[in-house]
Structures are given as C-alpha cells and as structure tokens.
Amino acid sequence: MTVDFSLCQLLEENIADEAEARQGYYKILHCFENELSEREKQEFREIIAEELKHSDILAKMIYRRTGIVAED
Numbered sequence: 016m017t018v019d020f021s022l023c024q025l026l027e028e029n030i031a032d033e034a035e036a037r038q039g040y041y042k043i044l045h046c047f048e049n050e051l052s053e054r055e056k057q058e059f060r061e062i063i064a065e066e067l068k069h070s071d072i073l074a075k076m077i078y079r080r081t082g083i084v085a086e087d
Contacts, residue, residue: 033069040063
C-alpha cells in the first residue's frame with residue numbers, strides 16, 4: 016500500500032486547527048462563565064462537541080490511509 020504522507024500531514028494540521036479552536040472555546044467558557052447565559056454555555060458545548068467530531072473524522076481518515084493505530 017502506498018501512503019500519501021503529505022495528505023496525512025495536512026490532515027494532522029487540520030486536527031491541530033480543530034484543537035486550537037476548542038482551546039478558544041474552553042477559554043471563553045472559563046473566562047466569561049458568569050457573563051454567559053446557560054443557553055450560550057450549552058451552545059459552546061455543542062460547538063466543542065462538533066469540533067471533537069471533526070477531529071475524530073480526520074483521525075479516521077489518517078488511519079484508513081496508514082493503518083497505524085494509536086497506542087493505548
């Protein structure tokens with residue numbers, strides 16, 4: 016099997032971008048906890064969940080191309 020590692024590298028960069036976005040949302044939740052409504056907090060949790068989903072999808076794409084499994 017020939018693996019296009021340049022594609023995997025770009026996928027990894029996108030996973031990092033998703034993680035960076037989550038960090039920003041966590042920071043907003045932490046720094047502005049008292050200013051945000053419960054609805055807004057829930058909306059941020061939904062955004063974070065969506066970003067986690069994106070990271071998971073990208074990681075599966077990498078696995079399908081490389082067959083490399085993360086260690087436990």
